[in-house]
Amino acid sequence: MQEKKIETIKRVYFIGIGGIGMSALARYFHSKGIAVSGYDKTETALTKALVNEGIPVHYEDNPERAPRDADWIVFTPAIPADHQELNNYKTGGYPVMKRSEVLQKIxxxxxxxxxxxxxxxxxxxxxxxxxxxxxxxxxxxxxxxxxxxxxxxxxxxxxxxxxxxxxxxxxxxxxxxxxxxxxxxxxxxxxxxxxxxxxxxxxxxxxxxxxxxxxxxxxxxxxxxxxxxxxxxxxxxxxxxxxxxxxxxxxxxxxxxxxxxxxxxxxxxxxxxxxxxxxxxxxxxxxxxxxxxxxxxxxxxxxxxxFKGVKRRFEYIIKEKNLVFIDDYAHHPEELKALINSVKTLFPQKKCTLIFQPHLYSRTKDFAQDFAAVLSTVNRTVLLPVYPAREQPIPGVESNTIAELMEGADPVLMTKEALLKWVEDDFSKNREQEFGEVIITAGAGDIDKMVAPVKDRLLNRK
CATH class of the missing domain: 3.40.1190.10 (Mur-like, catalytic domain)
Structure with a gap:
C-alpha cells in the first residue's frame, strides 16, 4: 500500500495511543478533522480523556477491532514484537511508522x-x-x-x-x-x-x-x-x-x-x-x-x-502549614537530587519522606550507587518494587539493590498495597508535628495512581 501524503490522509490508527507523546499526536490529527482511533494495553486517565474528546480507544489486541481503512499506522517502541495488530498491519503492507517519523512529517x-x-x-x-x-x-x-x-x-x-x-x-x-x-x-x-x-x-x-x-x-x-x-x-x-x-x-x-x-x-x-x-x-x-x-x-x-506548572513536575498535592505533599516524575538520580535540594531550600525545617518507585531494571542496575547516595539525603525513604515498563527482569536487580547501598540510612521496602496502610498508620500517627513534614511520591512508572489514595489517607488522618 502506497504511503499517502499528510495532506491527503483521512484516518490514522495509533497502537499505544495512551502514551504521553502518542496522545499528543492523536489530538493533533483529531484537531485537523482526521478520523483517529487507537489501542492501548490499559485504560488510564489519559485514554479516558481521549475517548471523551471523541477518539475511540480499545484495550484488547484484536486485529478485528483495528480499522482496515487506516491511511497511517503509528506505533510506540514500547509495543512488544508479538503484537498481533501491529504485525497484521506490517504484513498487510500498511504505512507503519514511529511517533518520531510522524512528527518529522508534521x-x-x-x-x-x-x-x-x-x-x-x-x-x-x-x-x-x-x-x-x-x-x-x-x-x-x-x-x-x-x-x-x-x-x-x-x-x-x-x-x-x-x-x-x-x-x-x-x-x-x-x-x-x-x-x-x-x-x-x-x-x-x-x-x-x-x-x-x-x-x-x-x-x-x-x-x-x-x-x-x-x-x-x-x-x-x-x-x-x-x-x-x-x-x-x-x-x-x-x-x-x-x-x-x-x-x-x-x-x-x-x-x-x-x-x-x-x-x-x-x-x-x-x-x-x-x-x-x-x-x-x-x-x-x-x-x-x-x-x-x-x-x-x-x-x-x-x-x-x-504559569501553573506541569502535572507530576514538582506538583503540590497538599500544601498546608504542617503537611506538604509533592508528586514528581523524577526517575534519574540527577532529577531526584534537584527535587530533594529544592524541597530542603523551600522547607528547611520540615522532615522529608520520599516514596520512590524505580523505573526500569536497566536504569536501576546502571545507577544503583547514585540512587542510593541521593536517597540517603532525606530523613526517610520508602522503596516500591521496580516498575519494568518495556523490560524483562534482570536477575539480581530489584529495589533492594539500591537499599543495600544506602549506608547510614534505613530505607523501608514495601508493595504499593502495603504503602497505603503505612501512610494511614505509621506515617500519619508518627509524623513531625512541630515543624511539619514533607512527603514526596517520585517515579516515572505507575506511582501516579497512588497519589489520590495517599492524599485521601493523609487528609483523613491529620
Whole structure:
C-alpha cells in the first residue's frame, strides 16, 4: 500500500495511543478533522480523556477491532514484537511508522522550537509553549506532560510554529529539524539504547547539527561542549558568564521572585508560582526563547506569573502549614537530587519522606550507587518494587539493590498495597508535628495512581 501524503490522509490508527507523546499526536490529527482511533494495553486517565474528546480507544489486541481503512499506522517502541495488530498491519503492507517519523512529517515546513535534555525538557517545553500562547504569539504544542494551565499535552494554532519536546529515547529527536534547539541536560541515561555516556553525548551533538541554517542553539552553561552552532546562547540559573541568567532570586510562598538578564535587556520582578530552583533555570531557558522571538517583556512577565506548572513536575498535592505533599516524575538520580535540594531550600525545617518507585531494571542496575547516595539525603525513604515498563527482569536487580547501598540510612521496602496502610498508620500517627513534614511520591512508572489514595489517607488522618 502506497504511503499517502499528510495532506491527503483521512484516518490514522495509533497502537499505544495512551502514551504521553502518542496522545499528543492523536489530538493533533483529531484537531485537523482526521478520523483517529487507537489501542492501548490499559485504560488510564489519559485514554479516558481521549475517548471523551471523541477518539475511540480499545484495550484488547484484536486485529478485528483495528480499522482496515487506516491511511497511517503509528506505533510506540514500547509495543512488544508479538503484537498481533501491529504485525497484521506490517504484513498487510500498511504505512507503519514511529511517533518520531510522524512528527518529522508534521514539522517539515513549520518553524520549530525543539527542546531536548535528559531531564528538564518536559517542564521547559511546556513553559515555552505557555509563554508563546499566553503572550498571543501563538504555537502548536507537542508536550511530554499535561500542562496544568490547559489540562492537555497538545494545542493547535493557526501560526505555523511548533513547540516540540524532542525525546532522546530511541534517538527519536534526530528526526527533527529545529529553528531553535534548546538543550537542558546531557546526563547518562537510556544506556540500554546508547551503550555508553559518550554515545549519549554524541547523539546530542548530532541533534545540534540538525539545526536549520541560521538557527539558534540555546544550551545550558557547562554542558555539552561538543554541541556547536553558528548562533549559540548559553543560559544558567545565576552564573553571569552565561548569556541569559536569573538574578536577585527571592523565595516567596513556595515560589520565587527574580529578574532575568538577557543579551540586550533586563526583565525585572518575574514571579514563578511553583517550587524548585531548577524550575527557575527551566524558565530562564523559556524566557531566552521568548526573548529571541522579540516577545514583549511585559507579556513575558504576565505569562510567567500565570504559569501553573506541569502535572507530576514538582506538583503540590497538599500544601498546608504542617503537611506538604509533592508528586514528581523524577526517575534519574540527577532529577531526584534537584527535587530533594529544592524541597530542603523551600522547607528547611520540615522532615522529608520520599516514596520512590524505580523505573526500569536497566536504569536501576546502571545507577544503583547514585540512587542510593541521593536517597540517603532525606530523613526517610520508602522503596516500591521496580516498575519494568518495556523490560524483562534482570536477575539480581530489584529495589533492594539500591537499599543495600544506602549506608547510614534505613530505607523501608514495601508493595504499593502495603504503602497505603503505612501512610494511614505509621506515617500519619508518627509524623513531625512541630515543624511539619514533607512527603514526596517520585517515579516515572505507575506511582501516579497512588497519589489520590495517599492524599485521601493523609487528609483523613491529620
Amino acid at each position: 514539522t517539515e515546513s513549520s518553524f520549530n522550537i525543539c527542546v531536548a535534555g535528559t531531564h528538564g525538557k518536559t517542564t521547559t517545553t511546556t513553559m515555552i509553549a505557555h509563554l508563546l500562547r499566553d503572550s498571543g504569539y501563538g504555537c502548536n504544542a507537542f508536550l511530554g506532560g499535561i500542562s496544568a494551565n490547559y489540562d492537555t499535552n497538545f494545542w493547535s494554532s493557526e501560526k505555523d510554529v511548533c513547540v516540540i519536546e524532542a525525546d532522546e529515547y530511541d534517538r527519536s529527536f534526530l528526526k527533527l529539524s529545529p529553528d531553535i534547539a534548546v538543550v537542558t541536560a546531557i546526563d547518562p541515561d537510556h544506556l540500554d539504547i546508547y551503550g555508553s555516556a559518550e554515545q549519549v553525548r554524541q547523539a546530542f551533538a548530532d541533534f545540534a547539527q540538525r539545526l536549520k541554517r541560521g538557527g539558534l542553539l540555546i544550551r545550558k552553561l557547562g554542558i555539552g561542549r561538543e554541541l556547536k552552532a553558528e548562533r549559540m546562547w548559553q543560559y544558567s540559573l545565576q552564573n553571569d558568564s552565561a548569556n541569559i541568567y536569573a538574578a536577585n532570586i527571592k523565595i516567596q510562598d513556595g515560589g520565587y521572585v527574580f529578574d532575568v538578564v538577557l543579551p540586550a535587556q533586563l526583565i525585572e520582578g518575574l514571579q514563578l508560582n511553583m517550587g524548585g530552583m531548577h524550575n527557575i533555570e527551566n524558565m530562564v531557558a523559556a524566557i531566552a526563547v521568548a526573548g529571541s522571538l522579540n516577545i514583549d517583556p511585559e507579556k513575558i512577565r504576565t505569562a510567567v506569573a500565570s
